[in-house]
Amino acid sequence: MRSFALACTLLVAAAPAARGAGPAHQFGVPALSRPDFNRLAARADSPLFWVADRNGNGLIEPDELAGTGAGRTLAAWVDARGFTPKFVAAYQALVELRRQESVRRELDYARPTLVQSDFTRAPATERALLAELLAAAGLVEELYLRQTGGFQYWRTRGPDPASRMLVWRNHGPWCETPASNGDAFCNAVPSFPPRRSEAYPQDLPQDEAMCRLLQAQPNAPELLNPFTVVRRQGGGFVALPLTKAFGPEMSAVAARLRAAAAVIAQDPKEQPLRAYLLAAARGFETNDWAPADEAWAAMSAQNSAWYLRIAPDEVYFDPCQQKAGFHVSLGRIDQSSLDWQRKLSAIRTEMEQSLARLIGAPYRAREVRFHMPDFMEVVLNAGDSRHPIGGTIGQSLPNWGKVVQEGRGRTVVMSNLYTDPDSKRIAREQARDLLAPATYAAYSDSHAPFLLNTILHEATHNFGPFSDYRIAGKPAKEVFGGQLASTLEELKAQIGGMWYLDLLRRKGLVDEATLRAAYVDDLTWALGHISRGMKTPSGNAQPYSQLAAVIVGALLQDGAVTFKDGKFGINFQKLPGAIARLTKQVGRIKATGDVAAGRALVEHFVSGKGHALVRQEHITAVLAKYPKVSFRYSVAY
Secondary structure (H helix, E strand, O other), rough: OOOOOOOOOOOOOOOOOOOOOOOOOOOOOOOOOOOHHHHHHOOOOOOOEEOOOOOOOOOOOHHEEEEOOOOOOOOOOEEEEEOOHHHHHHHHHHHHHHHHHHHHHHHOOEEEEEEEEEEOOHHHHHHHHHHHHHHHHHHHHHHHHHHOOOOOHHHOOOOOOOHHHHHHHHHOOEEOHHHHOOOOEOOOOOOOOOOOOOOOOOOOOHHHHHHHHHHHOOEEEEEEHOOEEEEEEEEEEEEEEHHHOOOHHHHHHHHHHHHHHHHHHOOOHHHHHHHHHHHHHHHHHHHHHHHHHHHHHHHOOOOEEEEEEEEEEEOOOOOOOOOOOOOEEEEEEOOOOHHHHHHHHOOOOHHHHHHHHHOOOOOOOOOOOOOOOOEEEEEEEEEEOOOOOOOOEEEEEEEOOOOOOOOOOOEEEEEOOOOOHHHHHHHHHHHHHHHHHHOOOOOOOOOOHHHHHHHHHHHOOOOOOHHHHHHHEEEHHHOOOHHHHHHHHHHHHHHHHHHHHHHHHHHHEEEEEEHHHHHHHHHHHHHHHHHOOOEOOOOEEEEHHHHHHHHHHHHHHHHOOOEOOEEEEOOOOOOHHHHHHHHHHHHHHHHOOOOOHHHHHHHHHHOOHHHHHHHHHHHHHHOOOEEEEEEEEEEOO
16 A cells, blocks of 8 residues: 554542653643643633642642732632642643644644545436445444444544544544644543554553564464454453454445445446445455455456445554454546556566566565556545545555465555645645755656556555565564564565666656656655654554655665755666665565564664664654645535
């Protein structure tokens, strides 16, 4: 996948949190800083003032409180036992003001951008099909909320409009953007619940330590199976199939898919879609997704006007990056994809063989038969496909099973995202601010370089050591662990796609101007992801940000990218060789299962000595003034 970037009342004060234990709390809520307390008290027309943090513990104490105005006493706020219930209530009211500030800041980080589709003049059959698919998408949203842990907050969705919007946008009350990193107040629910996915036991902190614990269990393959949830049993853990954990919800989706199939039962042009709808319905009832993958792989731009994927697929939402998230991607086939399919299909075998030669033994070229990318005009994304910030612009699926093992998966490029005038204007302004003049001169307002890079990224998932490649009989996720495996696979796809650009130039499929514009697009794409930070606000790895740091850092280290006077430049003569060296390095790591080398490569540029080369703070500061995109969907039928 390629994505775009760029309370209960207590009457005594709690002790400050120990170092590494998270933010300090007081009165059952995150503790206000002294400046925030006084600022918010004035806004609330409160007579309270925190004079000084005399003991330096970051928590307000009774002897640090004063009243403002003539004749003010503290009798109502402090007594012999300490703070009174009236003070606690006032404190919590100030925390609520602070929480709402953070929620608005989180929402304001992105500008809403509309993806609009009008089917009001479409044939009645199409409109009836849409009605069933949109209903199924709504059910999938709820399934995904169960996986993220946001479902229990979905009905109430916070006490104010901004909080309700945040729960919808972020699939839960938790904040997701760099603007909220380290902000303990950013939560759409006043009780500040921690993030807890229903895919794992609720009594465990859902962090890397939990992932390592599960990976060490004797039944780890079942526990980390993408189509299960984990529950405690006795002193250990058991895996339950999705159909047992979410049976009624999955059955409801199946019913809608069968109804959609019935709508097009007599349409001779859409029988492959009908077959997929029926197979997907069975998947939602049996948790066996292989028949649906087979039916889905049989669809193409040549035999259906629709693109539809409804299944559990990607793992990036998951704290261990093991569980597959429910999602819907629905769109209409963009017929302009057929030209690129023809061009790339003609050299598909050569692309695999050339990459195999670059990587070397033990990897050997294999027969590749996957579909070359379709272009799709997005109608609706739901569940894991509907991101809080930005959107998926390319995807290769499925991720597991016979279809992918035999190279018969499908790749899609979303051709109508980021094409609105505001997005194009902001992208050019960002490039101007980040790039050296000679490199900026190669920047193109055309969407073509962006689409070309997305096509190559998605195609490269299917070349070389792919997602289901086996190392001594073990899948990559078992060898590398979920997070590292995901990062390395996306890194391979991104740097490999960049490597293929020169092959296309040598084959006469792109000219020099297009080649340079594509290189510039790849660089700006990477800088955008670096600006989002190496980890999420909850501490999980950001695979795209981390792979972007590896690519930019390695190219800077190799002299193919330069940084001078606050601007990044490309040495177009050195770039192909540097890309080839990194492509070979990543390919060999994946082919040999060299965990130590993979971890060392990523950590060097993400958190080690090489991270200084990446200039993350500079990039973030430059791009901070530009709002990101949050897509909203409108479907009229």
